[in-house]
Amino acid sequence: ALRAGRVAEAATVLERLVSQRPDSYEANLLLGMARRRQGRNDEALALYEKARAARPEALEAAYNEAMLFVDTGRRAEARPLLEALARRFPEREEVRRALRELDGVRPDSTTAPGR
Numbered sequence: 001a002l003r004a005g006r007v008a009e010a011a012t013v014l015e016r017l018v019s020q021r022p023d024s025y026e027a028n029l030l031l032g033m034a035r036r037r038q039g040r041n042d043e044a045l046a047l048y049e050k051a052r053a054a055r056p057e058a059l060e061a062a063y064n065e066a067m068l069f070v071d072t073g074r075r076a077e078a079r080p081l082l083e084a085l086a087r088r089f090p091e092r093e094e095v096r097r098a099l100r101e102l103d104g105v106r107p108d109s110t111t112a113p114g115r
Contacts, residue, residue: 007037018047025055032064041072059089067098075102 014031032047051061069078085095
């Protein structure tokens with residue numbers, strides 16, 4: 001339902017799942033994504049944090065949390081998350097791109113000016 005754009009329907013199902021399995025990485029992550037799409041950013045952040053606690057080694061919850069920080073102007077809070085992800089997942093282009101954007105490098109720029 002979430003992928004199909006039926007966010008409210010997905011959130012209802014995910015709320016039930018989170019209440020049954022409060023430590024579920026997937027349920028907290030997906031409900032956080034639904035809450036973000038609904039503009040309920042504080043709830044999304046809390047859910048991403050619960051997901052990260054359930055599975056600290058996973059990329060998705062930390063990346064989604066960092067990008068929510070970026071999108072809401074809390075760039076200083078995003079940086080340590082993105083830097084930690086870049087160290088753990090150096091192959092992930094989306095993490096490197098997000099860090100470049102924080103540094104003021106255009107997303108389509110991979111070389112220094114004048115090259």
